[in-house]
Amino acid sequence: MAAKSASYIKGVGMVGAFANWMIPVAAFASITDDPSRINPGMTSALAVYSLFFMRWSLAISPPNPALFACHVANEAAQLTQLFRYGKYAMSDKTEATPAAVAAAPSEQKK
Amino acid sequence: MAAISQLPSFLRFLRPLEGNAKLFSNAAALALEKRVPLFAKFNDVTYSAPAAKWILSIVPLIQAFSGNPPVEKIDLKQSSSLLFTGMVWAYYATLITPQNAGSRALCICNMAMASVHGYNVARRARHDLNKQ
Numbered sequence: 001m002a003a004k005s006a007s008y009i010k011g012v013g014m015v016g017a018f019a020n021w022m023i024p025v026a027a028f029a030s031i032t033d034d035p036s037r038i039n040p041g042m043t044s045a046l047a048v049y050s051l052f053f054m055r056w057s058l059a060i061s062p063p064n065p066a067l068f069a070c071h072v073a074n075e076a077a078q079l080t081q082l083f084r085y086g087k088y089a090m091s092d093k094t095e096a097t098p099a100a101v102a103a104a105p106s107e108q109k110k
Numbered sequence: 111m112a113a114i115s116q117l118p119s120f121l122r123f124l125r126p127l128e129g130n131a132k133l134f135s136n137a138a139a140l141a142l143e144k145r146v147p148l149f150a151k152f153n154d155v156t157y158s159a160p161a162a163k164w165i166l167s168i169v170p171l172i173q174a175f176s177g178n179p180p181v182e183k184i185d186l187k188q189s190s191s192l193l194f195t196g197m198v199w200a201y202y203a204t205l206i207t208p209q210n211a212g213s214r215a216l217c218i219c220n221m222a223m224a225s226v227h228g229y230n231v232a233r234r235a236r237h238d239l240n241k242q
Contacts, residue, residue: 009205012198019198022191029187039179041172042188045165056159058117058124059131061207065117068124 010062017066024070027077035088038081047078131156156208160216166192167222170230184234189227196224 023046030037050071057067117124132139133153143150152158170189173179203216 004205012202012205016195016198016202019195022194023188026185026187026191030185037183037185039173039183039185039188041169042166042185045169049163049166052155052159052162055127055133055155058127059129059155061129063117063128065121068121 006062013062013064014066017064017070020067020070020074024074024077027074027081031077031080031084035084038085038088040082040085040089043078043081043085047075047082050075050078133158154212156210156212157215160203160212160219163216163219163223167219167226170226174226174230181233181237184230186231186234189230189234193224193227193231196220196222196227200224 027043027046054068054071054075057064057071117128131154133155139149139153143153197220200217200220203213203220206213
């Protein structure tokens, strides 16, 4: 592959960081949803992935501070979601679930 | 090669990490690197970060096979965001420096991530359309 200029790589890095911002934005957008809709497997996977890529975004060349900021936000978003799910999982689910399913906003739209 | 002080000034506390791929660089970790070659791989973040990103394809794949969560509980926002980042990052991985086994792994794992989450988005959309 032909070598690309540094400014081009930085530009694609910005596009990559912008695309990555969709992950924390998606998590923050579903922060008012019912905690029973949270997928604990994917949320914890995203939390671990963000820790590694916070470090990675500075180790590569050219460094990508926009990506670093994105992963800080993502770590906060995923840990918040995981905390909400943990609170729901440890609470008495028997009374929460039927009412919550009836009142879930994404269910009502359909 | 290490691009020192390209970070903005308010992030100057992160400058020691700039262009430094070692996760742990204390004496004990460097001694362990010599004895355990696998730890040396893990300690280089340009290898271990792409390896860690594989969980973003493996977890939804296991969940798709086990059927838990069911198709109507797939998080459409999360899945579509991961589909788009997978597509952009498969290309970005071919541009960054260093170009090594880690960056190639990053390209392949982003392609896998885009396809698994694309499949999840597609089957959720098909389920929603059939219900109408």
